[in-house]
Amino acid sequence: MDHFNYDPVGPEILEDPIPSYSNLREQCPVHQHQGLENPVYSFSRYADVQSVLVDQDTWSNRFGPGVSYDKNVGDLQRYDPPDHQIRRRFLRSEFLPRTIARSEPAIQMLADELIDNFYDQGRVELHDNYALPLPVKAFTELMGISDEDSGDFKTWADELTLGMTYPDRSKQARKAVVAYTTEQVRNRREAMAEANLPVGKDPVGTVVSEGLISHLSCHPLDNGEFMPDEEVASMIGQLLVAGHETTTSLITNAIWRLLLHPEQMNLLRENMDLVPNAIEESLRFDSPVLGICKTNNLPVEYHQVEIPQDSKVMVLYASANRDGSVFSDPDVFRVDRPLLESKRHLSFGWGAHFCLGAHLARLVGRLALETLLNRISDFRLDEPTERVLPPFLWGRKQVTITWD
Secondary structure (H helix, E strand, C coil): CCCCCCCCHHHHHHHCHHHHHHHHHCCCCCEEEEECCCEEEEEHHHHHHHHHHHHHEEEEECCCCCCCCCCCCHHHHHHHCCCCHHHHHHHHEEEECCHHHHCCCCCCCHHHHHHHHHHCCCCCEHHHHHHHHHHHHHHHHHHHCHHHHHHHHHHHHHHHHCCCCCHHHHHHHCCCCCCCCHHHHHHHHHHHHCCHHHHHHCCCCCCCCCCHHHHHHHCCCCCHHHHHHHHHHHHHHHHHHHHHHHHHHHHHHHHHHHHHHHHHHHHHHHHHHHHHHHHHHHHHHCCEEEEEEEEEECCCCCCCHHHHHEEEEECCHHHHHCCCCCCCCCCCCCCCHHHHHCCCCCCEEEEEEECCCHHHHHHHHEEEEHHHHCCCCEEECCCCCEECCCCCEEEECCEEECCC
């Protein structure tokens, strides 16, 4: 374990972690790194990562998904049973496919409007001008908040994400999200009271009649109590990071890989029915979240390595998704990879903590890719790409394309 040189935030890893993940799986499936705020163990094999995700008795979320011991409560990634199930049931109706489908017309309209804005220029940087606005729109539609606040949410998301590795970066953003969300919750509850509505009825025609913030504000939990304001704010912050940051990366990653593999781009253009396959293959090949941390409730041993209780253990989704024991030719990007195989990826997690927003991410990714391919018959990469800043996320913050 100690002899293997692997720094999860080292420059070479940040540039391209995949070769090191391959070495970890083969030579050091449990690795300990001492160079961060706390010692961090890394699990790189699919079977080990999956075993952590399904064992809620052994593996806890109480100290957050980052490398620091974050005791801020309030989002689904920090709850364990039974509190996690209570809150997940409470949120489930807002993330069902039929609920998510209501956002499709607005997202499709925005995709076309964005392309209209840059089409005649023959050149565009896709991250800021296409891949980012679409998930932001999906997020504001889901939350039931105004588009005018979308810029603030983008800034907050960046800082909250960096805070998973560098805690001081997220303090101001966390305060801003709490202040904004607390005001939104208070407005909705006051509107409900003024309209003399019974508990559980949204304030139709007053503040916002639909959206997750109204659901969180106006509907009680199973015990009949409302979710505390701070908990609502923390949950919105987590959904903000988990939602549009990662979906933006899904879009840029998919387009980037297609540009690097013209034969796959041609295959997809010839058969657009493969777009869902391409989305799943992108999630497998370029996981937007490289990994998250869990904390063990008791001492464990993996591969003859003893891990003390309450350790930070990073489960590397991106490494598990390249495990040759699960995926055929794992380092080959194939848009026609069978869905039954590619959907075994762990990019949305697994088990009880499987990402609630998976349906929304897939919808936005599909619409983004379909619309771009349909509207622009041929485009090419104009200059080198750049990766996003947060060390444990993986995406392109710059993808510039040109066309004739």
